[in-house]
Amino acid sequence: MRTVLALATTLAFACLDAPAAQARDVRCTVHEYRTTPLDGPCNFEPDGRDGSFTLSSRHTGAALYGDVVLISVTMISPGVAEVRGLTRGGANSRWGEARRSTQDRSCWTGSDFQVCARSP
Numbered sequence: 001m002r003t004v005l006a007l008a009t010t011l012a013f014a015c016l017d018a019p020a021a022q023a024r025d026v027r028c029t030v031h032e033y034r035t036t037p038l039d040g041p042c043n044f045e046p047d048g049r050d051g052s053f054t055l056s057s058r059h060t061g062a063a064l065y066g067d068v069v070l071i072s073v074t075m076i077s078p079g080v081a082e083v084r085g086l087t088r089g090g091a092n093s094r095w096g097e098a099r100r101s102t103q104d105r106s107c108w109t110g111s112d113f114q115v116c117a118r119s120p
Contacts, residue, residue, distance in 0.1 A: 028055050029107075029116040030065065038065040044117050050075045055117060063088060071115055073098070073108055081108055083115060 028042035042064060045054045055071040057064045064071065070086040076097070083095040098108035098115065107116035 023056075025058065025120060026055075027116075027118045027120050028064070029114075029118075030071070031114040033112055041120065042117075047072070047074070052081070053117065055115070073115060083108060083110060083113070 023043040023045040025041055026044040028038055028040065028044075029036065030038040041058055043056045043058055045056070047053055052072070052074045054073075055064060056069065063069050067087045067089070068085045069088055072084045072086070074082045074084075076082050079100045081098050081100070083098045084092055085095055086092050095113055096110045098110040098113070101107040101109050101114075104116065106118045107114055
């Protein structure tokens with residue numbers, strides 16, 4: 001029992017010491033309904049170790065584009081993600097399922113949108 005408690009304590013402190021994912025500047029492109037409302041710099045923040053990530057404005061509190069403050073790309077299986085957009089008003093809209101592009105691995109393509117995050 002003492003060994004289990006010591007192991008649990010060690011793991012808990014290891015989690016506290018783990019470095020947080022760092023946001024970094026990338027070039028973001030969003031295509032939706034045959035338009036490109038975003039094509040420029042933004043913050044890319046990894047979310048976990050499965051490839052999920054969040055895109056946001058480089059300026060705290062500013063919109064990424066239009067009314068969209070945040071775009072989240074959450075892995076649901078290898079090469080498949082759930083994409084959502086958060087607006088200034090707090091609406092967390094589901095954009096839908098997206099697949100990783102085979103032509104450009106920095107892009108995720110849904111039925112009527114594409115989200116890309118490229119190193120500058």
